[in-house]
Amino acid sequence: MVTSLQNTTSHKTTFTIGTRKSQLALVQTYIVRDKLQAIYPHYEFNIETMSTTGDKILNQALSKIGEKALFTKELEIALENGTVDFVVHSLKDLPTVLPPGMVLGAITERENPNDALVLNKKCEGLTLATLPEGSVIGTSSLRRVAQLKRRYPHLSFKDVRGNLNTRLAKLDDENGPYSGIILAVAGLVRIGQENRISHILTSSDSLHAVSQGALGIECRENDPQVKELLEALNHNDTRLCCLCERSLMRTLEGGCTVPIGVNTKLDQEKNTLWLHGLVASLDGKTVIEYQDQVSLTPAEEEEEAEQAPASATDATTGAVAAENTTHDTNLSIRRLRDRREKIAEQLGRHVANTLIQNGADKILEELAHH
Structure with a gap:
């Protein structure tokens, strides 16, 4: 190729x-x-x-x-x-x-997709759970605010904008309001600031953004x-997971104005893809979650069924044969990838539709008016 x-x-x-x-x-x-x-x-x-x-x-x-x-x-x-x-x-x-x-x-290939807490020096050694009542956490993400409000109601959340270095500078300002800020692990790693990470948030704290990392x-x-x-x-595994997540968001018609969180896992041994989706109200008081998984095996089975064994008498020789074999192999790989991706996108739509059936539609309508 x-x-x-x-x-x-x-x-x-x-x-x-x-x-x-x-x-x-x-x-x-x-x-x-x-x-x-x-x-x-x-x-x-x-x-x-x-x-x-x-x-x-x-x-x-x-x-x-x-x-x-x-x-x-x-x-x-x-x-x-x-x-x-x-x-x-x-x-x-x-x-x-x-x-x-x-x-x-x-x-x-995806970097760590999780969110990270970066603390002001005066708060070193603390966590979201142990920060004093009323501590201000900076983030520009409604998704993060909605989920963290639910888990840590004693904290206050304030918008913070700018590139990563700008936001870190606002955090470090002695006269600034922030006890900590929430950033993507991937961004900090890529600009060489992973040493600033105080804690990496788990999925129980905050499901990450669609395609983050x-x-x-x-x-x-x-x-x-x-x-x-x-x-x-x-990177085929990353592509599979991200297309699944994007399919969920597309079905929900969400964007940065909608608190949507996801977590995706690809189990190579079992050949399954798992998706956890979440839609939350802005105040974090109403949260709709659903998770499901799908087998990717049908894609392999369909591909195998289509491949008829080549007859020895039909085979050409030399460079032409090698070129044809390479072409056929590349076609087969892409065809199989396309089929796996369709299954992944179907899972995204299924999880999104189930979220809607379970009440996410009411949250989405309210957010649209808001």
């Missing part, structure tokens, strides 16, 4: 990657660029940075801006008009319905060369 792309001389050899300007966005883009550069040493990969709506409006809570594509719209415009060839996103920021003509070309690379649907190029970056 990679060899055939490298041997193609009629295609372009210089590509432009779109990204936000923040330190974390750039670090993530460098990760993607460096991996591609190692695979395709004869290609050139340039980076084009830009500011998005979410980067420009820092004096409002994300939930109050009223825009779903807060961190992606400007990047997708550049992708549509050909200014960039593909875009690197934090997948949790990418809406579950892409603009016409755009596809998710790759999902990279994974990078999504968006490209044009009608650009076969870029789609083929990005294939090398796909």
Whole structure:
């Protein structure tokens, strides 16, 4: 697959990657660029940075801006008009319905998807449970607030915006209000600030955001060369879990204005995918949860049934035979991946629909009016 792309001389050899300007966005883009550069040493990969709506409006809570594509719209415009060839996103920021003509070309291997508590120095050694009554915890996520209010009603929560270093600086301000802030483990690890993590929150504290910890690379649907190029970056297990989670969110029609939490586990030994989904009211007093699992075995069985054994008399020889075998193998791998992904997306829809049947629809209606 990679060899055939490298041997193609009629295609372009210089590509432009779109990204936000923040330190974390750039670090993530460098990760993607460096991996591609190692695979395709004869290609050139340039980076084009830009500011998005979410980067420009820092004096409002994300939930109050009223825009779903807060961190992606400007990047997708550049992708549509050909200014960039593909875009690197934090997948949790990418809406579950892409603009016409755009596809998710790759999902990279996931970093730890959990949330982390980072404490002010004056609170070192404490936890969310042991912080004094009224301690202020900073977070811009309604999902985190709703879940943590439920578990730790003695705490107060205050919005905090800005890039990771800005938020850490606000936490460290001696005159600031924050005893701690909640951030994604993945972001702290990627910018080399994992030493700031006081505690990693478990799923019993806070289910993580949809696709948190994974990078999504968006490209044009009608650009076969870029789609083929990005294939090398796909991490199939991560892709399976994230597509399942995104299917749940798509069914719930949620975004940053809806407290939706998830937890996904892929059991390789049993060949099963498990999803835990949650929808909470803003005050955390009403929480609807549901979890279920599905077997991925039917995808393998369907693929095996379609593969008829090749007759020895029909087999060609030499390089042509090897090339045909490689092509057939790649087709088979992609077909199997597509089938597994369909099963994963069905699980996401099933869990979402069950949440709705169990009362999540009432929370969603209330949030829409709010």
